[in-house]
Amino acid sequence: MKVYDVVPGLEFDAERDLAQSPAWFLDATHSVPPWTPMFGWFWINFCRHGMQYGAEKLSLPTVHGWDWRFMNGGGYLTLLLVKSEEEKQRREVEFRKAILPLIKDYDGIWNGFVKEILGRYEKLKELDVDTASNIELLDNFEETINTCRRMWEIHMYMMYGTYTAYILFENMCRELVGIDDTSPSFHRIVSGFDNKVFQVDRRLWEFSKIASDMGLDDVFLKNEEVDIREKLEESDSGHNFLKQFREFLNEDGWRMQRMSEINLPTWVEDPTPALSMVKQFIQKGGSFNLDEERKKISVERAETEKEILAKVPSEQRAWFEPLMRLAQKSGIFSEEHDHYLDLYTHAMMRRSALGLGRRFVKAGAIDDHEDIFFLIPDEVRRAGINPGQFDLRYIVDRRRAEWLEWQKTPNPPAILAEGFDLDQAMGVLVKSNDPIALKVVVGSMPQVRPELKADLYGTCGSPGVAEGTARVIVTEDELHLIKAGDILVAASTSPSWTPVFSMISGVVVDRGASLSHAAIVGREYGIPVVMNVFEGTTKIQSGQRIRVDANLGAVYILDK
Amino acid sequence: MAKKWIYWFDELGADFNDLVGKKCANLGEMTKLGMRVPPGFAISVDGYEQFMEESGAGKEIQSYFHKNSAMMSQVGKQVEASREIRRIIESKSLPNEMAQELRHNYQTLCHQQGTPDLAVAVRSSGAVSMPGQMETYLNVRGKTELERKVTQVWASAFTARAIAFRLEKKMDIAKAPIGVAVLKMVNAKCAGVVLTVLPTTGDLSKVVVEGNWGLGESVVSGEITPDQFIVDKACGTCETTISQKTKMVCYGTLGTRVTRVPDELKCAPCLNPDELSEIVRIATDVETYFNVPQDMEWVIDRDQSFPANLYWVQARPAKYSKVKQNDSQYLADLMSRIFRM
Structure with a gap:
């Protein structure tokens, strides 16, 4: 007997959920390609919880946060709007x-918060998942769930x-100075700051220097990425290098190859992605370009700040300046939170889940330790203490088959009630x-300017002009195809893509807003980023020469 | 022939501050800008000095201070001096020639307004800011009463506080450059102030209008809670707070008195939307002209119809907190507004 067709509040239920809200949007940044059921469970439950928690703690006047559903591996979201004017006013106070x-x-x-959450991770890591009892292991898993919730x-x-x-800063810039967040001088104000993700990149560059000093250049340059670790182990100096490298990874390598999924190894388990970045730095040679770039950008920022402040009436500067400082933290936060929050928590989830997965395999509940990702925590709980008493393969088999199906056809960008179109739905989002x-999510809509005769029109995420070979990247595992000087073309980017920004000369993304990843990182590396072109990944082909003029929001395909 | 000492407002402007005092110069400047100001004239500091000289009051005051200079720093003595000097001034009548000139101007004003014994306000107009010499007489009717009130305004330059102030600033105790404004009383339906900035936050995007029934004194003195209208300069949206207005200031037979607001008016807004938007329009125009936020006083005349019923009696740079008492709270307020768009 089946009590429900779907799990209410987790899986999408067209009848009930479209009655709740007529528009559900696919979170393409995080749930393409489709999620495993376990990761989806974590995201749907706790991203929903976190958004409502944040909206409620801050008493956001117009929204109670978002609701989420899982459909065919896709995360679908809708807004929980504040309905009455009276309630809006009360919440505003x-x-x-x-x-x-x-x-x-x-x-x-x-x-x-960073200290609190790092403390939680340390506690979770204290348990040796291979020697712990089942009870301890299940307890660790429950604590991981709580950590994800808190995260x-x-x-x-x-x-x-x-x-x-x-947003307030942007509005005030528009009002007092006449610039908005698609303007290059606005971008100059919010760039040129260090953050944890860049610090990690810098460490990787330092390892490229260490490798050269140890005479290991050839091991990196003459081997395929996946073989580098093995080849390094063959020599004493290589062995020493790896020892130092692992120490670094134990501190900063708790991150996922794909930001929002747990079925790929962390850097700690498999250092290949990190080693391939060291290889790229060796290939490129020279200094860490972010240092010079940062210096240049910081000087430009200071100058632009002065210009902008001069345009602000003197009696308004007393609040404008602290507001500017706050807005400047948005970029830092956007990058750092991925490192300390999402990536690290997901690494903890993977660590704990795989610990249980190995137990389950040993006890015969499932066939492969990674099959645990096809279960949801309720099922893990059921078998956690006595996995030998349960056969979960029937669930895993069915879910894996479904999951493989999901990979074949893309999820629709929105699920809409009858009579409700995408424009109306976007209108609700904006309103x-x-x-x-x-x-x-939304960003600004590009302006089509026929006089530019461009092939694609977008908005400026980071100012500048560049010409180069287009490299269309669909998923993270294709990132190694990128060569120095290429222009990256993608649906969107995420923090696990950050390292390639040091090699590329420009970015074109289908979707993005001024605080999305591509824009923030592009600004820090001083490369042009054109966003919201919508059809970049379909119109541009890898290998074509393209020119991006981010200042104008234009992309030209040079050899058609 | 004595120096000219009476000026119509349209003869004056901001440059005449030293001659006729701040208030009169300001009324002149407003007249020049084409704002509707209650018609009237100004008596310059030369008028004051001429009176002091010709009436002999000046000499008497000099000798009084000469005799008592040693004890002047005592507060008790200052109060005594104030009483004595004001008695000296108020006991003198206006010298004949001056009285004739003043009467002539008053009659011209009455004639212009078509009202014999026109009710006027007689206000002090100091050339320098000085506390305690802001004597103002409202609803003054007839030439004899006018002469008396003018000398009383001159005498108000010698309140105890004014004497103490001059002493403290090491100014000549015996001298007080003071002008006088004589202007038609507006039969006020309602009156109040307008600021082209929110004074507490320094928010320049808003205009705040406050008003009450009757004369503006009740609003300026801060004794009642007036109606408040906060209007956004850019989009014109208005946040209205109608207060329960229990008291208002009205004319008495002579002077003014505080009366109770009739029940049906207590909770009614004292301005209609047309009057409000006209006040805001002119205030922002004046702000643009001077390029500095304004603090202005307005009166709506009961007897005239819109827009001729709107009078201005004061326009000066607004005082507002430029360094925010609490920038954080201000930022929080601004942030809350982005959810209203």
Whole structure:
């Protein structure tokens, strides 16, 4: 007997869910390609929880956060709107109090959260998942679930608060200075800051120097990426190098190859992605280009700040300047939170789940330890203490078959109730004034300017002009195809893509807003980024020469 | 022939501050800008000095201070000096020639307005800011009463506080350059202030209008809670707070008195939308002209019809907190607004 056709509130139920909201949007940034059932369970439950927690803690006047559903591996979201004017006004009064701590002590709050969450990770890592008892292991898994839940609370409280400040800054720039977040001088103001993700990149560059000093260049250059580790182990110096490298990974390598999935190894398990970045740095030679770039960008930023402040009436500067400082933290936060929150928590989820997976295999509940990703935590709990008593293969087999099916056809970008079209749905999104919807999901719509005779029109994510060979990348595992000087063309990018930004000369993304990953990282590396071209990955082919003029939001295909 | 000492407002402007005092110069400047100002004239500091000289009051005051200079720093003595000097000034009548000239101007004003014994306001107009010498007499009717009130305004330059102030600033105690404004009383339906900036936050995107029934004194003195209208300069949206207005200031037979607001008016807005938008329009125009936020006083005349019923009695640069008391709270307020778009 089946109680429900789907798990309510987890899987999409057309009848009930379209009655709740007429429009559900696919989160293409995080759930393409389709998620495994376990990762989907974590995301749907806790991203939903975190967004409502953040919206409620800050008493956002117009939204209660988002609701999420899982459909064929895709994450679908809808907004939970505040319905009455009266409630909006009440929430607005509360919001003014709730946002104050972030205005007064942004760094203190963020650093406090980082410390808290790192403490949780350390505790989770204390358990040796191979020698622990089943009870301890299940307990570790439950704590991982709680950590994920807490991670999303921090994530969304910070993100809502940070982006609200950013949007206000953008509005004030428009009002007082006449520039918005598609303007190059706006971008100069919010770039040129160090963050944890860049620090990790810098460490990888340092390892490229160490490798050269140890005479290991050839091992990197003459071998395929997947073979580098094995070949390094063959020599004493290579062995020494790997020892140092593992120490670094144990600290900063708790990240996923794909940001929002747990079925690929972490750097700690498989250092190949990190080693291939070291290889790229050796190939490129020279200094860490981000250092020079950062210096240049920082100088430009300081100059632009002065110009902008001069245009702000003097009596308004007292609040404009602190607002500018807050907005500048948006870029730092956008990158750093991925490192400390998403990537690290997902690495912990994978670690704990695989620990159980190996137990389950030993006890005969499943065939392969990675099959655990086809279960959801309720099923893991059932078999956690006595896996030998349960055969979960029938679930795994069915789910794996479904999952493989999901990979074949892309999920629809939106699920809409009858009589409701995408324009109306986007209108609701914009009207919600939800800061995350505005700055990460929707972005500004490009202006088509026929006089430019461009092949694609987008918005400026990072200023500049570049010409080069297009490289269309669909998934993370194709990143190694990128060569120095290429122009990256993708649906969107995520933090696991950051390292390639040091090699490429420009970026074209189908979707993006000024606080999406490609824009932020592009600005830090000083390369042009054109966003929201919609059809970049379909119109451009790898190997074509293209020219991007981000200042104009134009992309030209030079050899058609 | 004595120096000219009476000026119609349209003869004046901002440059006449030293001659007729701030208030009169300002009324002149507003007249020049084409704003509707209650008709009237200004008595310059030369008028004051001429009176002091010709009436002999000046000499008496000099000798009083000469005799008592040693004890002047005592507060009790200052109060006594104030009483004595004001008695000296108020006991003198206006010298004949001056009285004739003042009457002539008053009659011209009455004639212009078509009202014999026109009710006027007699206001002090100091050339320098000085506390405690802001004596103002409202609803003054007839030439004899006018002469008396003008000398009383001059005498108000010698309140105890004014004496203490001059002493403290090491200014000549015996001298007080003071002008006087004589202007038609507007039969106020309602009156109040308008600021082209939110004074508490320094928010320049808003205009705040406050008003009450009757004369503006109740709003300026801050004794009642007025109606408040906060209007956005860019989009014109208005946040209205209608207060329960229990008291208002009205004319008495002579001078003014505080009366109760009739029940049917207590909770009614004192301005209609047309009047409000006209006030906001002119205030922002004046702000644009001077390029600095304005603090202005307005009166709506009961007897005239819109828009001729709107009078201005004051326009000066607004005082507002430029360095925000609390920038964080201000930022929080601004942030909350982005959810309203």
